[in-house]
Amino acid sequence: MNANNCQENTVETLAVADPELAERVSHKLMKKGGAVSQQAIELLVRETLWGLSLEFSFGQAIAGGYADLIGETNSECLQTYAELVREAGRHGPTVGRMIATYLVTVLKLGNNHLLGRFIQATTLMRAKGSYTLKEPLEGLDSLLKKGEVESAAVFLGLLMDTFSHELTYSRCQYFASVLPKKFLGFDPSRRIWQTQQLRRIIREDQRLADPFLDGMEKGLKFLSQDALENFIDRGLKKYHRNRRAGIRFFALESGTGLTTCQELQVTVPLFQVRQQLNRYLLARTGIGLTVRTLSSLPKSFTETLPKSSVVCSDGTFIYLPDEIGDFRTKDDNVMMYKNLIRLEAAFYEFESFDFNHDNFFAQFPDEDLAVDLYTIFELARIRILLLHHYPGLVRRSYPLLRDEALRLRYENTMTETVFWLYAFLALDLPITDAVKRSANVQDTFQAVVQLFIGEMTGSPTVDFSTELVLKTFPLLNQTAESLADDHTPATGSGYRPLIPAFNWRPWPHLYFSAHPEYDRLAQKLMIELANRGISVSKSDLKRRLLERNGFISSEDIVDIAGQNEIGHLDIEKILESSLSQGRDHYRSGTAADRVFWYREWDNKLADYLHDHVRLSERTVPVATNDFYRQTLSRHYPLIRRMRRGFELLKPEALSILRQWVEGDEFDYRALLDFALDKKAGLMPSDRIYIKRMKNQRDVAVLLLVDLSHSTSSLTSESQASVLDVEKEAIVIFSEALEVVGDTFAIAGFSGTGRLGVDYYWLKYFDETTNETVRYRIDALAPQRNTRMGAAIRHASRQLEKLPAKVRLLIILGDGFPNDVDYKRRYAIADTRQALLEVQSKNIYVHAITVNIAADPQLDELYGNIHHSVIADARELPDRLPWIYGALTKD
C-alpha cells in the first residue's frame, strides 16, 4: 500500500463521523500534493474526532484548520495549533471553534511575536467572556488576509490594553463590537499611529475611549501623527484637572477642543471645504457643478483614469482628492483645492466639451495621441482665455502647474515632442536649449507651434482645438512612431499618453460617458427624430440633457435641429414616445383618514379637469428610530446658532405707535403740531400720544415635503439619502420655529396616478413639536411619485383657513413634478397653475429644490424670485432656516 492509500484510509476514518467533512478534507489535501505527511493526517483525524465529540461545528472547524495548515506549515506549527485548540476547547466548544478558525491565519504567517500577542489577547478576552471574541477575531482575520501584519499586531495590542481593565459586561460587549469597526475604519496609512494614541487613551482611562472615538469621527482623524499626539497631551492634562472638560475636549464638543483641533490640523479633507468650493463654482460658472471625492467615482471610470489623478469632472461633478496634506500648512492645502477647482472650472466656462464627440477620436489610428493633442491645444486655448479674463488666476496657479510639469518631465520621456508642446503651448514654459537643439523635437515642434500661432484669433472656441488636432495629427503620428517603445502596451504604435501636471486635462471620455442613462435617452431620441427625417447629433442631445439634469423640451429640440427642419412635427409627442415612463409602485398600506377631490389643469385643453385627482390624507405611522434626537445632537452647534438668529426675528417686545389717541406719553412731534394748529386757529388733532404695544408676529407657514422615490437617492459621498437630509432640515426648521413662535405645520406628499395621491400630516398647525410629531418625522421614508398640483392645492386649502396676517407655503423637493400621465409640460403647467391659485389667495409660496443644479425650467415652474436651488443637498439643514428668516424678517 503506498503513501497516498495510507492517507486515504486514514481520512476515511472521518467519513464514519461525517462523510461530507471527510470528502472536503480529502479534496483539500489532494491539492497539496506530496507535502502531506501521514502523521499530519493522523493528527487531523484524531483532533477532528475529538472536536466532533464535543460539538459538531467545533470538529468541522478543527478539520478545516488542519486542512489549511497541513502542507503549508511545519509539524511544530501543527503541534502548537493542536495545543492551543485543545486549551481553548477546555473552555467550551464555542471558544474552541473560534480559536480553531482564526488561529490558522496567524500560524501561517510564522510570526512568533504576533502569535504571542494573539494568545495574550484571546486569553484576556476569554476571561471576560466568550462573547468578546467573535468580532475582534473576525477583524483580525480580515487584516491578516489583506497582509496587514503590522496593523494586526497593533490591533491585538489594543485589545490587550482594553480587556486588561476591569470592565462590566456591557462595557465588554461595547468594546468587542466597536473596536474592530473603528480600527478597520481608520485610514490604513494612519491606522497604526492612530491606534497607538487610542491605546494611550485607554491605558489612561478606558472611559475616554468613547469621546476619543467620537472626536476621531468629527475631525481628529485628519491630524498628523505629531499633531494628534500633541492634542492628546493637551487633552490628558485637561482631563486630570477636570474630567468632564477633558471628555468634552476629546469629543470635540468644547470650544477649546474644536479650536485646538483646527489649529493643529494641516491635512484638509474635502468635506471641510466643499461648501466653499461649491459656492465658488456657482459664482464662477453660473452652473450647478458640485464637488465630490475621487474615491466616489464609479469603478467603471477609475479604471480608465491614471492612478495619480488629482482632478477630473464628468459634467455634473468635479472630482477632487479625498484629502490634501501635501503642503506644510493648512492654508496651503486649502489653496491647492482652490487651484484645482479654478482650473477645472475653466473647461465649463469656456465650453471645452462643446463639440461633436461622436467618433471624433475613434477616427484616428492612435486615439491616445489624438486625445493628447486635443488636451494640449485645448489647454493652450484655456490658458489664453484665462490670461485675458482671469490674470490673477493665471498668476497664482500656473507656477504650480509649471513646477509640477517639470517634475513629471522624466516620466514623459517617451513623448518628448508632445511633452514640450504641452509645456510651451499649454503652460507657457520656456523651452530649454537642450530641447531646442534636439533634432527629434525641433522640426515637428516648430511646425506645430507655427500652425497654432497662425490659427489663433480673438476668442477661439473648442473647434479651434479640434481642427488643430486634425491638422497636426499626421505630423505627430510620424514622430510618435519613430519614438515607439516596444514594451509599451496596448496602443499599437507604442505611444505612451502624456501625463500633464496634476492630471489636469479635459476628459472627454469621462464627460461623455458619465451618464449612461442620458446616453440611452439621447440615442433613443436621435433615432426617433431620424425616423421623422430630422438629423441631430447625439452629443448635442446628450449635452442638453446634462445641462438640464435629464430634462429636454421641444424648444431644445428646435434649437438643436434648427427651426426649418422641424416644421409642423409634434415634438412633444416624439419626446413622450422616446422617453421612459414612470414606474408603477405599490400603494402604501395605511388607510386614508379623509379623501378629497381636486381639479387639475390640462394645458392642451387650456381648462380644468374637474374632480380629476383623488387625494387621501394620511397620518404617518410613528417610528422610534431616534432620528430626531440624533439630529439634534449631531447638529447641536448649528441649532444653537439658528436659535440665536431666530431670537432676533422675534419682534421687539414692545413697539412704539406714534400719533395715538391715548398712550403712555406724549408724542412730542404731534404735540408741536397740536400747538401750532391751535395757534393757527385750526382744530388740533387729538392724536398726540405714544402707545407701546406688544408686538406680535402673525405668520403661519406650511412646509410641504416631496416624499417621492427619488428622495431615496444618496447625496454625494455619504450614506445619507436626500430624504435623510430633508428630515434633518425639518428637525432644525422645527426647532427654529419653536423659538420664533410662528404657527407652522409640516406635511409630506407622494402617490401614484391621479387616484392615488397621498398627503401625510407630520405636524398639524395646532400641535406643538411633541414626541408624536418627532416620531412621525423619524418615520418618514421615500414613497412613490410627485403629483405636485394636487398636493399644493390641498396645502393651500389648509393655509386658507388660518386667520394669520401672513401665510406662507414652502415646498421642499428634489426635482420636477412627475407621475403616471403627469409629465413634462403637462405636469409643469398644472403645478404652475396650482401655484397661481395659491398666490391669488394671498398666500406666499417659496420652493426649495435640492440635489439638482439650477435649471431655467425651475424658473418657469416657480417664478425666478420665488424659489431657491440648493445643488448640494447637504447644505439644506444650514440653508432652510436662513431662507425662512430672510422671507419673514420685519
Added chain:
Amino acid sequence: MPDESQLYSESHLIDEEPYYRQIGNEVNIFEAAHQAKLPLMLKGPTGCGKTRFVEYMAYRLQLPIITVACHEDLFASDLIGRYLLKHEETVWLDGPLTRAVRMGAICYLDEIVEARKDTTVVIHPLTDNRRMLSIDKKGEYIQAHPNFMIVISYNPGYQSVLKDLKQSTRQRFVSLKFNYPEPLKEAEIVAHEGMVDLDTASRLVTLAGKIRNIREHGLTEGASTRLLIYAAQLITRGIPGSEACRHAVCLPLTDDTRVLETLHDLIDDIF
C-alpha cells in the same frame, strides 16, 4: 422778480445733464407716461440706475425733481406739510409732495415700501384720474400741475413677505423693470462714472457678474452697479484693484466670513 415758488422750482431743476445709458425703451415709456399724466413705478435691485434715470428724465423734460427717501417714521404731514411758528405767527409750510404738485415737478418717492402704509395712501388721489391733493388742515384741494408726476421706486426681490406694496397702491402705477445692464453697457457706465479705462471697468463688471451668480446662495443682493463705480473711483485714486474691490464691493455686501472668502477668491482671479 421771480416769486418764491419760482425760485424754489428753479432750485430743483437739474442744470447739467446726468450721465445715463439707455438700456431698453425706458425713456420713451417715461415720456409717454408723463404726457398721459400717469404715475410710474420703477422696480429693480438697489444701485441699478433707477434714481439716475429719474434725474435724467427730469433733465430731459426740463422739470424740477423733488426726492423723498421713504422710511418707517415718515408721516403724511412730512409729505403734505405742516404749520410752523414764525415770529409768533403760524405759517404753513408745504411738504415736498405739495410743492411738487403745485409747481409741476417730478416727485420721486424712493423705496416706497419702507414707508408706513397709512402714509403711502396719501398719494392715492394723485395717482388716479383725480390728480388732486387734499390738505385737510388748510381745507385746500390742489389740482396737480399738468407737469406733475409721481415716480416711486421699489425692490421686489428678496423682500420679506411681511413687507410688500398693497395691490391698491401697486395698481395705480405704470411699471418699468430695471436690472443691472448687460455687461458691455455696464462696463461703459462704470468706465464713465468711475473714470477708469474700459478694461478695468470690464473686469469690475466681470466680478459683479460672478457675485450675482451666488445671489440667494449666501448673499441677499448681488453687487450693484453703484458699488462697481465706487470701486472704480478708488482705483482712479491709486488704490490697487483688488483692494478697491474688497472695500467697495465685498465688505458692503456681507459680513459672513465664508461668503467673503469666496468673493475674495473671485477678486484674486480677476485682478
